[in-house]
Amino acid sequence: MPMAIFEIEVYAVVHGRNTTEEIAAITVYGPLAASGIRHYAQLLFSPSASGLSGVADTVGLSSVGIRIFADLPYRDFAPMYDLVRNEAPVHLSYEYGSSPTATKPLNYVGILSNSLETPGEGPSDADSVKHFIHTSLKDLPADTAE
Secondary structure, eight states, X not given: OOEEEEEOOEEEEEEEEOXXXXXXXXXXXXXXXXXXXXXXXXXXEETTOOSOEEEEESTTOTTSOOEEEXXXXXXXXXXXXXXXXXXXXXXXXXXXXXXXXXXXXXXXXXXXXXXXXXXXXXXXXXXXXXXXXXXXXXXXXXXXXO
């Protein structure tokens, strides 16, 4: 079962509701290689998903990047979105099974941070967005911070 990883360069998030449930999606793109190849993943989150299902598509085709399509339980949305939104750099990690075609069954998908941080940093992490905003507001004159 091959495992692979790519850096997430940009992402998009959608959150909505259909007639029966909440749904959300995180779409991530890797950097554009000189060859024109860009890896891509769409993670779809819904309460009706009980576990991971999905595929790694275009595996082994040198003319296009890997395409990951994953359906995940809605409870996985918040922690994955938190990582994409608050950490840098972040990567998409995936593992797929075997098949005779370029479309492989997806066995694992995850978002991970590659930066080493000290335990217990929490929201005061110096590279977090919240920390940046809080620090910026503290530096404003008293009459403009209200």
